[in-house]
Amino acid sequence: MPNILFLNIYYQNFMDQHYQDNPHLASAGSEEQHASLQAAMFGDSDFYSRAMSKLGWSAKDLITNAEKSQRRWAAEFAFNSTSLQDILIEQIRILEPDVIYAQAPWTINKEVYKAIRPVIKLLVGQAGFPIEQYSGAETQFDLFFTTIPENVAKFKEVEIDAYYNPLGFDPRVIEFDLSESEIEYPLTFVGGLTGNHKSRRVFLDLISDHFIIDCWGYGYGELLLKPNIHYHGEIWGRDMFEVLRRSYITLNNHIDTVSDCVGNMRMFESTGCGALLFTDDGSNLDDLFERGNEVIVYENYEHCLELLLEYADKPDERSTIAKAGQRRTLADHTYARRMELVAKVLEAKL
Structure with missing residues (x-):
């Protein structure tokens, strides 16, 4: 062996x-x-x-x-x-x-x-x-x-x-089902705000002008956050997966140093946990997910805001896409x- x-x-x-x-x-x-x-x-x-x-x-x-x-x-x-x-x-x-x-x-x-x-x-x-x-x-x-x-x-x-x-993604993190009533966060972001994530601050500031964002991660300590950015501290492992499982929509934004390709862990963690993923575009995204049917893909920060506003009043469509994204991850991305x-x-x- x-x-x-x-x-x-x-x-x-x-x-x-x-x-x-x-x-x-x-x-x-x-x-x-x-x-x-x-x-x-x-x-x-x-x-x-x-x-x-x-x-x-x-x-x-x-x-x-x-x-x-x-x-x-x-x-x-x-x-x-x-x-x-x-x-x-x-x-x-x-x-x-x-x-x-x-x-x-x-x-x-x-x-x-x-x-x-x-x-x-x-x-x-x-x-x-x-x-x-x-x-x-x-x-x-x-x-x-x-x-x-x-x-x-x-x-x-x-x-x-x-x-x-x-x-x-490892399906063990969703061993038990959550009821609809246990999904409590309309919009979340889980990730760091350090030197490799400078553009994320601009991103979150823009979105928070229109939506409350519940955020977890490292590097927020000394930042002056806008009122609509609700920072809950650092989060890891099982606790992080629970947040994603309790999110209706979660935002993803790749670090500044990566090429035009996408595929960070959060893409698979979020979809695997059943959240509707809003993610930035990349040259290989279509190899991973079907845009618009399994994940929502934005071209730039203003486009992400437009899409959030568009889907705000479409709960059934949001749910359909989130479930399709989860099925794709559990089938192809374990x-x-x-x-x-x-x-x-x-x-x-x-």
């Missing part, structure tokens, strides 16, 4: 809040800490590894920047170093995976990749940004799976194999479907 180890990172703010909400966790064993972090369904959680396991792989995850659980592991294995880099290398040496799949390859020191090369057969990276942002780190990898279609040709220009594989390509490619290369 081939085995794969996924390397991931979690936002520090999420982990700090998780340990604060679960005060016993810091003194727990490394496996219990790791399982608790995964159960919160932050980011990719165990979505990739679980899907690979169902395809006949032995699959595990490591959260490489989870200091408490990683250092507890070092203590349990009598490993004489508190360096997260050294701990990661030792874990990989012990586990001896056939494949390392780095979800955020630029966050790991190049020396780690050099150190683990003798232990593994394939080094695989996930690329969610244009290739120009990887600063040469990509040359250490055997292949990449990328969420940006144009990256495939660019990787191959530097003689690295690459495959387009969008992000996805991690189970995404990992079929990953398993096929990797098995051919091992």
Whole structure:
């Protein structure tokens, strides 16, 4: 049975809040800490590894920047170093995976990749940004799976194999049904407002001149928000999915650094949770959703406002589109479907 180890990172703010909400966790064993972090369904959680396991792989995850659980592991294995880099290398040496799949390859020191090369057969990276942002780190990898279609040709220009594989959705986050009365937010936005999201502030300001927007995310702290922007704080994992499930309409806006392609996690999370998605356009959008029938697509911020005003008095049509978007995601955009390509490619290369 081939085995794969996924390397991931979690936002520090999420982990700090998780340990604060679960005060016993810091003194727990490394496996219990790791399982608790995964159960919160932050980011990719165990979505990739679980899907690979169902395809006949032995699959595990490591959260490489989870200091408490990683250092507890070092203590349990009598490993004489508190360096997260050294701990990661030792874990990989012990586990001896056939494949390392780095979800955020630029966050790991190049020396780690050099150190683990003798232990593994394939080094695989996930690329969610244009290739120009990887600063040469990509040359250490055997292949990449990328969420940006144009990256495939660019990787191959530097003689690295690459495959387009969008992000996805795990249906476990909608295990129980919500009644209509539990959908409480007319219009929501979940996302950050940092340096990579400057245009989002302009976007939200414009929409909030006409609608109340319930917002969650990071980077809002020092901003002077307009009265119609109701900020509820940072939100992660299961709590975030619940907000999306309780939203009639949710807005999506890709970060400023991405190319003209679309496909961020929020597209699949929102539609998978049953919210009506209003999203910005992209050259590959028609490969993902049917515009106007499964999602609402805007060309610019003024157009988004026009569409919101248009659909404000069409509750039945909004519901029809939202349900169609959810059906599309559950049929075509699950991690189970995404990992079929990953398993096929990797098995051919091992």
